Amino acid sequence: GNSVTQMEGPVTLSEEAFLTINCTYTATGYPSLFWYVQYPGEGLQLLLKATKADDKGSNKGFEATYRKETTSFHLEKGSVQVSDSAVYFCALSDQAAGNKLTFGGGTRVLVKP
Amino acid sequence: NAGVTQTPKFQVLKTGQSMTLQCAQDMNHEYMSWYRQDPGMGLRLIHYSVGAGITDQGEVPNGYNVSRSTTEDFPLRLLSAAPSQTSVYFCASSSIQEIAEAFFGQGTRLTVV
Numbered sequence: 343g344n345s346v347t348q349m350e351g352p353v354t355l356s357e358e359a360f361l362t363i364n365c366t367y368t369a370t371g372y373p374s375l376f377w378y379v380q381y382p383g384e385g386l387q388l389l390l391k392a393t394k395a396d397d398k399g400s401n402k403g404f405e406a407t408y409r410k411e412t413t414s415f416h417l418e419k420g421s422v423q424v425s426d427s428a429v430y431f432c433a434l435s436d437q438a439a440g441n442k443l444t445f446g447g448g449t450r451v452l453v454k455p
Numbered sequence: 456n457a458g459v460t461q462t463p464k465f466q467v468l469k470t471g472q473s474m475t476l477q478c479a480q481d482m483n484h485e486y487m488s489w490y491r492q493d494p495g496m497g498l499r500l501i502h503y504s505v506g507a508g509i510t511d512q513g514e515v516p517n518g519y520n521v522s523r524s525t526t527e528d529f530p531l532r533l534l535s536a537a538p539s540q541t542s543v544y545f546c547a548s549s550s551i552q553e554i555a556e557a558f559f560g561q562g563t564r565l566t567v568v
Contacts, residue, residue: 385559
């Protein structure tokens, strides 16, 4: 079946530091890949997505590239802000599984001033 | 613009009690789903619906019932609450064309004692 593995947190950074959150996946088909973000006390929001190999998703200064050869979709941001403190979820959807979302365990990021 | 609205936000139940978590969306989305979020496990799909009158089981359906009598509403019923159902519950909706681009409610934090 499908699965998503992402690095465990928490990740604690200083403001303006570089952020990387690793994500790898296993899928039976050819999935689309997503990053969702959950700010404190809120539901999840779609942050970015990529639907085919070598696609780069980007939003709010975050980027992730769909790497089929390494089955990865790592999230990066060059200079984090305190407002980026949140839980980040990597996810996939696979047409072979009815396009339902499969989530990783989530990575909590804390950015200190 | 309400989006996805969940009620209540917090609930404490005694073992064996029943209750219904409410979910409503105003985006005319065909697809609605319920997830539970547990530490380190990401979000797991409980039940989903592709339209009024149609529901199906997700990954962890035991102990939960759903119905979909209208496009807008998708309530989740706990039949006889157990401590293992202590969790944060999220409802989500999306268009049938973009199931994985989901809009989430703010969640219900349920504690079963």
